[in-house]
Amino acid sequence: MWQPRPDFVHLRMSGDIAADPAGRAGGAAAIGTRGLVGRTVAEVERDLILLTLDHCLGNRTRAAAILGISIRTLRNKLGEYASAGIDVPPSLDRKHVRPEQLRR
Secondary structure: OOOOOOOOOOOOOOOOOOEOOOOOEOOHHHHHHHOOOOOOHHHHHHHHHHHHHHHOOOOHHHHHHHHOOOHHHHHHHHHHHHHOOOOOOOOOOHHHOOHHHOOO
């Protein structure tokens, strides 16, 4: 069963992010981006896609809309991940979702 990576950094938007005198982002932005340094864009993209899909309970259409990509692009990416042996969350039909599976 697919599980989110424990080392994944969850980024959150915050109104208290400010720039320091050198022009770099400070506060929450600096802390959140440290987990991204040293990782490839493909790794970060994969984690973002899989976590968004999990958040959407497997609803590919909703996940694609949140990510700002087409459903075809999402399906192609998921196919690449599955071919590489990465667990991809199943698509869940809302008719068969138990109430405890619903979050938010």
